[in-house]
Amino acid sequence: MLEKALHGARRYWGWIALLLLIVIAGFISYLVQLREGLGITGMSRDVSWGLYIANFTFLVGVAASAVMVVLPYYLHNYKQFGKITVLGEFLAVSAVIMSIMFIFVDLGQPSRVFNVIFYPSPSSLLFWDMIVLTVYLILNLLIGWYTLDAEHKEEPVPAWVKPLIILSIPWAISIHTVTAFIYSGLGARAFWLTALLAPRFLASAFASGPALLIIICIIIKKVTRFDPGKEAIQKVAQIVTYAMLINVFFLMVEFFTVYYSKIPEHIAHSDYLLFGLEGHMTLVPYMWVSIILMFISLILLINPGTRKNENILVTACLMVFLSIWIDKGLNLLIPGFTPSPLNEIFKYRPTLPEVLITLGIYAIGFLILTILFKIAIEMKLLAKKQDS
């Protein structure tokens, strides 16, 4: 099936070339980081995680969200998702690969990464995260590949794939729960010390991941002869709407607890995020942009008139994606570290090499996504042609 990725129009190769260029820029920056150390990033003693871990957290959510198309299709036999389920699974594959790469580039001694396996530490959530992410990657690769293959051969999906599909549903929940637990189990960081973090992560994931899927589906519809189907897209849009509603509700619940209880240790972090602390306002504009986008997107999504218009829908989905990327990325991470345990404020700002490495990883992710989607779509078109 792989050969399908080797034929394409000029536009296809142009896109691939662009991605490769970004990958090269990122790779060169990574070589510099390997030589110089993580000192070339904006991270510091006080803010010791930054852009890499922020994107890791966000992308685990995108990966987990595949469950939102897998579940209705396989458990409730919702046929309309037949055309896009594989796309959802492949989106998960590329998102998991990206998130694993983000952890990897964040390590100070990457050559020792196997120490996690040589000296397993079940008390560390990072250990569990590695396990659940790896298994999830394998699950989605197997499921995606074999369902496509079956479709190609016009045979039913092999029997052994079925239990894997069922398993992938709770597994998707687990990857994002474990990722939330990395943060929410730390007594040192009042900002993350909330039992709502895992549910919040899931709600935001189920909004941002499917929003991305909608954007991609509409692009595919424009540039290829493949149509994912209006009804399927509308159903996914409903999922985005509900998930976004829950996400915004959860966010308000968090702020209620902090501001009503008035515990200074907790307020300091939220203040830094929402209003600024001791005159430091770094994150404030981003947070308000995120909040405003959340509400505008909700209005556009709830209103059936605007949701059913695909151009407006794409705009709303872009807003959902961007607002959650801010809220669950740097704006989740940095306030956890600010103020520091010694109540100091250190300003974190990603550096150019750090940004290039980040873009490079996204480019690799999109490269994988493009190739997998290309194969999937060609196969589906082929199957249709044979049908008629």
Next chain:
Amino acid sequence: MSMDRRKFLKITGLSLAGLTIQPAFRLFSKPEQKRWAMVINLNACSKKDGCRDCIDACHRLHNVPDLANPKDEVKWIWNAPFERVFGGQGYTTLNEVLKNRSVLVLCNHCENPPCVKVCPTKATWKREDGIVMMDYHRCIGCRYCMAACPYGARSFNWKDPRPSINEINMDFPTRMKGVVEKCNFCEERLAKNLLPACVEACKEKGLIFGDLNATDSDVRKILKSKFSILRKPHLGTEPKVYYIL
């Protein structure tokens, strides 16, 4: 609790013997387990303003690099304002003398260290005598321990530290870039029955070090007679660095 067969046999054997001949059991078993602790007497400590004797002694001995840029800084023991160490936003009124006092901070060698729990490679672990140790050769540099430490006690080598060490002490290893480090309670000196370097360097006798389990130790005596406070006791980490006001 892992226990190999040999150890198990030894312990059961000794216990059985202990039932019959108590004194013999005493003779063979390990001496009472030590529990190292430090007391910082802020009255003595801040007598000399801007004193850095302990800090310099520690950093020189342990090859801690001297990086001017606070972003890349590595520190094992340092001074911070009382208000920031103990209160943050918690105190609205505070004794003027205390407020401006600088307080010595270092790793607390917590009884329940969150840094140990989170380390995915066991590069950070707690010894039986309570010292929280770092294995620089096993650390993968994920910095999860830095996120978990409620005291900001850990530093990361953002760059190769060697060029920034003023004078390398050949008796102690230097570190490489990409690993975490922190105070080790001078375990290499304790092994030779010496006091930690900072304790020895303090001319005001502001630092008191000893075994918390020994009833006659200096730390036990002073903690019994004076009121002491801990950093963030509500987190349940049970720091073993005590402060006397």
